[in-house]
Amino acid sequence: MAFHEYEMHRISIGVVGLNIDALEFYKKIGFKQEGILEEAYYYNDEYSDFIMMRILSQEWK
Template identity: 45%
Template structure:
């Protein structure tokens, strides 16, 4: 996560994403440069309509063009922006683009079992639980399961 006055990540956001690193401004510039020409990913910022500030991000990554599949991840940086439907709308827009413009068939994600709010949003959008990666995350001195979920284009269009 990148820390500055614009997008200071909350402790809850760090926990929900399993983030263990802090990216500096120089590190962010290098990261953005490295992904800008990468055809196996789509990086999008979620921007508030109210004040034009970045509140989070949605990424479609690990795109497998032959099998028409990919992974996704999402983060809302600050707790004050939770429960405002930023994540739901941002993910729906990214999925619409990935399924429509990229002609993908399947998109998967992993979510930690303690992140019930995110699981609810994913299920509402149409993601289905596929399995559990046991003890996949070691965070705050204990292990947590990761739930694997996916959505197919036909499930998203319903």
């Protein structure tokens, strides 16, 4: 919908590194890792990386 209906060129997301299921899902549908904000997320007395991901319209399947 984002690429076809709204004609977007790029979608960027941030995913908490502890969320392995989400990271695997986004990679599976074509998102690529762009960068890591190390220990940028704090929850339940634990730090986690924040993974920046993106997909471009020409990469969408």
